[in-house]
Amino acid sequence: MQTATILNRQWIYKKRPTGRVGSEHYELRETELRSELAVNEVLIEARYFSVDPYMRIQQAERNTWEAPHPLGIVQRGGVVGQVVNSQSAAFVPGDWVVTFSGWQTHAVCHAGELQKLNTEAASVTTALGVLGMPGRTAWFGLMDAGSPKPGDVVVVSGAAGAVGSLVVQFAKRAGCRVYGIAGGADKCRFLVDNLRLDGAIDYRAFSAPAELSAEILRQTGGVDIYFDNVGGRITDAVIPHIKKRARIIICGAISQYDGGLDNPEQGPRFLHHILFQRATIQGILARDYTHRMDEMLAVVAPWVKNGEIYFAETIVDGFEKLPDALNSLFEGKNLGKLLVRA
Ligand SMILES: NC(=O)c1ccc[n+]([C@@H]2O[C@H](COP(=O)([O-])OP(=O)(O)OC[C@H]3O[C@@H](n4cnc5c(N)ncnc54)[C@H](OP(=O)(O)O)[C@@H]3O)[C@@H](O)[C@H]2O)c1
Incomplete structure (x- = not known):
């Protein structure tokens, strides 16, 4: 048994943001970690950190689907790492693992x-x-809540992000006509050229809400499924174009995370269209489908193995960049899944 200590670097979540989150809300701390392990304990070294919009939601003072992220502890989050030392028969040094050990x-x-x-x-x-988690969200959000049928028109906001870029591909595979909304010409080109969507709408090119709304109608002709990652003005522009029995899936509202969730400017908007079209709105949460992960993997893992799914990743190098990387999600700097490499 080894007795040495290991220098552990940790990002401690220190202060609740009222607007945009940044490094001022964190403290970089160095601590000594015991390396003696009890039975069934495993020491891991993190290699990749997941950076996710939900981290900002949990920084709010109010309860969401759970209590707020506590102050003064390591930022929680998904991690891929390697085993350094093990007192478990199931793991040996060098094994790659995924866990939820946070930003350390x-x-x-x-x-x-x-x-x-x-x-x-x-x-x-x-x-x-x-x-x-993003794959699970995309799969069950679309397939369970959206019930896509061949020929359905599917519109996805945040379409070039981790969840959105998978939803659009799953919808194409389900035989739908698929349109993505994303920020900037490059992302829109990616959606059409790489992901083979039927169309893409650069919301940044339309500052007037009526123009964005008109472009969505012009391209789609009406919407059967709206998979919403963004909320705000983009959702305002889509909802008036829903068709009868449309399904609206509320996966996220990233445009509101910088403070709009705590202090909304307005109440829900354009909901009379739900009445007109007898549509449904459903919120979906990845954790509600954790027990069905194998169901999703049985379908999607072979697609990944055979190169049939395009999974874009943006990898930022440097543990010290984690808070800045979180901030960058709100500026759309990532294409696909945002990760930080240790
Ligand atoms: N319900 C669940 O269980 C669950 C699970 C995972 C994620 N989510 C939600 O799904 C959404 C996407 O998450 P993700 O992990 O896939 O992140 P992501 O889409 O990879 O990254 C965030 C993207 O959001 C867009 N964005 C940021 N601020 C915006 C704004 N003000 N207006 C419009 N677009 C904005 C940016 O793309 P552009 O360059 O296109 O603007 C950015 O790249 C988030 O709302 C997240 O909270 C929900």
Whole structure:
């Protein structure tokens, strides 16, 4: 048994943001981590950190789907790492694992908190993206809540992001006509050229709400499924174009996370269209589908292995960049899943 200590670098969540989150809301701390392990404990070193919009939601003072992220502890989050030392028969040094040890370079975990990754089946980073929480969100959000049918017109906001870029591909595979809304010409080109969408709308090119709304109608002709990652003015522009029995899936509202969730400027908007079209709105949460993860992996993992799904990743190098990376989600700097490499 080793007795040495390990220098552990941690991002401690210190202060609740009222607007945009940044490094001023965190403290970089160095601590010593014991390396002696009890039975069934495993020491891991983090290699990739997941950076997710929900982190900002949980920084609010109010309850969401759970209590707010406590102050003074390591920022929680998904991690892909490697085993350094193990007192569990299930893990040996060098094994790749996915876990939820948060923004710290090392962690002592119980073996039950780790899931071993098969490095031959897919790149390890997919465990935080297409074969992880974002993939689960996209799959069950669309297939369960959206019930897509061939020929349905599907519109996805945040379409070039981690969840959105998967939803659009799953919808294409379900035989739908699919349109993505994203910020900037490059992302829109990516949606049409790489993901083979039927159309893409650059919301930044339309500052007047009526023009954005008119462009959505012009391209789509009406919407059967709206998968919403963004909320705000983009959603205002889509909802008047829903068709009869449309399904609106509320996955996220990132345009409101900088303070709009705590102090909304207005109440729900354009909901009379739900009445006119007898549509449904459903919120979906990834954790409600955790127990069905194998169901999703059985379908999607072979697509990934065969190169049939395009999973874009934006990888930022440097543990010290984590808070800035979180901030960058709100400026749209990522294409696909945003990760930080240790
Ligand atoms: N319900 C669930 O269980 C669940 C699970 C995962 C994620 N989510 C939600 O799904 C959404 C996407 O998450 P993700 O992990 O896939 O992140 P992501 O889409 O990879 O990254 C965020 C993207 O949001 C867009 N964005 C940021 N601020 C915006 C604004 N003011 N207006 C319009 N677009 C804006 C940016 O793309 P552009 O360059 O296109 O603006 C940015 O790249 C988020 O709302 C997140 O909270 C929900």
